[in-house]
Amino acid sequence: MQEFLASNQLAESLKRLVQGDANARDDVLEYSGERLRQLTRKMLNDFPVVRRWSETDDVLQNALLRLLNALQTLQPANERDFLGLAALQIRRELIDLARRFKGPHGLATNHDSNPAEDRLHQPLTTFDPADLAQWTEIHEAIGELPDAEREAVDLIFYQGLSQDDSAGILGVSVRTLQRRWHSALVRLDDRRTR
Amino acid sequence: MTDERDDSEIVAELLLHWERARQGGDTPDVDALCANHLEFKPELLRRIKSIERMEGRLGVTVSTRPQDASDNAGSSPPADVPGYEIECLIDRGGAGLVFKAVEIALQRTVALKMLAHDFPQADHLERFRREAEAIARLQHPNIVHIHAIGDAGSRPYYAMEFIDGGTLADQIRRRTGSPRETAELVSVLARAIENAHQAGIVHRDLKPSNILMTIDGTPKIGDFGLAKHLDVETAHTRTGDIIGTPAYMSPEQAGGDTKSTGAQTDIHALGTILYEMLTGSTPFPGRSAIHTLQRILTEHAVFSKRSHAGIPQDLQAICLKCLEKRPQDRYSTAADLADDLDRFLSNQPVTVRSPSRLSRMRRWVRRHPAWSVTLVLAVAELLFLLSSWRQSHAEALAIQQRAIEVAPQAREVLERNCAPCHGLKRRERELDVLDHRLLLDSNRRLVVASSPESSRLIQRIEDGSMPPEEDELIYPRVSQQELVILQDWIAGGAPAFGDTSSKPVVEYSALAMTVKQIFHEKCYNCHRYDVAEGGIKILHHRLLTDVRRVVVPGDPSNSELMQLLTQQHAKGRMPPIGSPQLSPEQIEDVRFWIELGAPPFPMGPSIEMSNR
CATH class of the missing domain: 1.10.510.10 (Transferase(Phosphotransferase) domain 1)
Known part of the structure; x- marks a missing residue:
């Protein structure tokens, strides 16, 4: 991530994007694509049932297409806005995906393992609709956090940034960032156990 | 209230101490942290538990340092690939690296492809094996040939023929x-x-x-x-x-x-x-x-x-x-x-x-140019007349058929938009819109069969007077989709409603509700029905999409509304500088709503913006 953020090329591309250079969109996506892929994989790792139906990179491709579409119209003024937008697209894609799979008529119903992975000596995993529902709820709940807390979660969770980097991007102290992070997690957990 | 906030602040401060201790590698001592604030210990423990539980669920290991150094690790070859002598890197892409190498036993040059990381992710590994297996199954002179598949340490590789004529x-x-x-x-x-x-x-x-x-x-x-x-x-x-x-x-x-x-x-x-x-x-x-x-x-x-x-x-x-x-x-x-x-x-x-x-036809045309023209014109005219007749007959049938198909939906539209005031429970002006006979009463001219433009129902919807504008925060304007259903139903003779429609014409859209909230919060003051006059009435969906066309469903970049919201210069920017602005996320919500086809605003009051 350091490499991603420290990349002069990314900063340069974002600058060009802000100045209205349409070609900069592709560059920005290229630089951030790898990071976004890691995130999606990380988030899907716990859900083999989802991976069975829609591979990590398919999810990411959709998220990137959404992001590309968003960048057609919106011009993020800085890294902070761009990373926020990217997190938003991933969140939406994952929520959509989970909705498609869960429920009595979801695609995943009555399919309880991933045969391909069994062959690869992965632990046998069983589909638990409750997990998938909770997963959706977490992403939705993050979307409804107060702005300051949601930004902290976007950067630390969705973007995988360190607290230092996140605080730098938001222009706040690390302590403030940590406060927001704690508050967001407590709020999310309260909501989950409510 | 103030005390509560102060207490919460103290616990938040204690959490920061706890955070510093755990990141320093120590096991935070909660008792020591609360030495001067024993009364806050239960709350502190509750929050710590919440934080740890959520971090576990999200899979986040919190650190002030960058977390994923391993993500970028290892883009070099392993020190030793048994049986090969690596010369140089010739290509890289995705998760793979390709090296030029010499297979020592046969002294032949090969291309050695391997994963970039020492500890590859399971899906990279799976894809890599899939690729090796795929090529290995193929034996064709015009498909790259694989010599060997193996593992170098924790990294799988395969050796294939080295081809050096470029691509x-x-x-x-x-x-x-x-x-x-x-x-x-x-x-x-x-x-x-x-x-x-x-x-x-x-x-x-x-x-x-x-x-x-x-x-x-x-x-x-x-x-x-x-x-x-x-x-x-x-x-x-x-x-x-x-x-x-x-x-x-x-x-x-x-x-x-x-x-x-x-x-x-x-x-x-x-x-x-x-x-x-x-x-x-x-x-x-x-x-x-x-x-x-x-x-x-x-x-x-x-x-x-x-x-x-x-x-x-x-x-x-x-x-x-x-x-x-x-x-x-x-x-x-x-x-x-x-x-x-x-x-x-x-x-x-x-x-x-x-x-x-x-070719034969071309030659014939070249020999008989005048005949060709006459023949083509005659055939074209005949086809035109025939198709016109068939078309008008087919069109009339199609209009009737369409009306029968949409009749249940027309009922659903009327039930949702009009029945709250003109229904069984509340019969304002002695009208129950679900009573087919009353609706087609020739004295009222509410619905004139086969003539939507003469029907007062359609006129009142189009001029915006029904449902009443003053209720627009609760009852949205009739959307274009719904209006078209009613028009089609009337155009085809306004047949009986038939069975109740199982699927609403307008599906509830949470995103549309969010956008309605945003408009309500940020635009409504200047663009409400009684202030906007001839301008944009922001909650009038059909006005946005079809009358004034400031929203082009499915095409945010050509939607004037988006251009106004994202305008960099103060001149022409909406909301005007000095007024509360839409956050980037709210702008994105609006953009995404348009991209999804700008689904109509749902009925009901917009929910208060929760703690944002």
Whole structure:
């Protein structure tokens, strides 16, 4: 991530994007694509049932297409806005995906393992609709956090940034960032156990 | 209240101490932390538990330092690959690296492909093995040959023949080939890819840079990283490649329909390569990746009559057959494509059209120009008259049929928008809109069968007076979709409602509700029904989409509303500078709402913006 953020090329591309250079969109996506892929994989790792139906990179491709579409119209003024937008697209894609799979008529119903992975000596995993529902709820709940807390979660969770980097991007102290992070997690957990 | 906030602040402060301790590698001592604030210990413990639980669920390991150094680790070869001597890195992409190496026992140069990381992710590993297995199953002179598969430490690798004549992409950059040379080469590629298809493997990423050329000009297909087994359900895609090189994607790939990718996907790619070799450009060059994708999805490939005049018609027809939008309209197999190319090369008629018949007709027209014109005109006129009659008859039937189909939906629209005031429970003006007889009462002229424009119901909806504007925060304006249903129903004679519709005309959209909230919060003061006058009434959905067209459903970039919201200059910006602005997320919500087709605002008051 350091490499991603420290990349002069990314900063340069974002600058060009802000100045209205349409070609900069592709560059920005290229630089951030790898990071976004890691995130999606990380988030899907716990859900083999989802991976069975829609591979990590398919999810990411959709998220990137959404992001590309968003960048057609919106011009993020800085890294902070761009990373926020990217997190938003991933969140939406994952929520959509989970909705498609869960429920009595979801695609995943009555399919309880991933045969391909069994062959690869992965632990046998069983589909638990409750997990998938909770997963959706977490992403939705993050979307409804107060702005300051949601930004902290976007950067630390969705973007995988360190607290230092996140605080730098938001222009706040690390302590403030940590406060927001704690508050967001407590709020999310309260909501989950409510 | 103040005390509560102070308490919460103290606990938050204690949490910061706890955070510092855990990040310093110590086990935080909660008792010590609370030494002076014992009363806060239960709350502190509760929050710590919450934080740890949520971090566990999210899989986040919190650190002030960058977390994922391992993500970027290891893009060098392992120190030792048994049996090989590595010379240099010759290519890298995605998760893989390709080295030039010497196989010591045979003293031959090979290309050694391996994963970039020492501890590869499971899906990288799976894809890599899939690729090795795919190529190993194929034995064809025009497909890169694998010599060996093995593991170097924790990294799998495979050794394949080393090909040093560059790629087809290099060749195209240097010059476009003659039509015959091009047909020969694509025919060879089609035979090779047919071999893969016969083995149950679809390449899915055919492009000139994946076709390696030997020194003597023999093409060899490589990079099966995206290959899919036809008999296996899962479909791997590699985003970097797809996003990076959309020019060679088929419409089914561009549309994200990975399940539909099959042998015809490769045939489309061969068509793209054929087109590029003939013209020097891919069929759908775009300003950006997304522009190219859009063109692939919506436009048909053509050859320019002027600049491509030198390309034989038969070859153009073969190429365009490969580039058909629907997979079933392309060649059924790569072998069929190769056969047609071979027919072209041996000057035989190709299957895509009948040149001999066309030639005969052309010759006849040249001999009898006057007759040709007269005949064409007469036939055209006859066809026109016939089709006009059939069309008007068919149209009348279709209008009636449509009315019967939408009648239950028309009932649903009336029930939702009008029945709250003019229904069974509340019969204002003695009207129950669900009473078909009352609705068609000729004295009231509410619904004049077959004449929507004379029907007062439609007039009142169109002039915005029904439902009453003052209720617009609760009852949204009738959307264009709903209005069309009513118009169609009336145009076809306003038949009986029939069964209750099972599916609402307008599905509830949480996003539309969010956008309604945003508009309510940020725009409504200046754009409410009684303030806006002739301007934009922000909650009037049909006004936005169809009357004033400031929102173009599905097309945010051409929506004036988006341009106003994202205007960089103070002049023309909405909301005006000085007023509360939309946050970037809210702007994105509006944009996404438009992209999804701007679904109508749901009924009901907009929910208070929760703690934002």
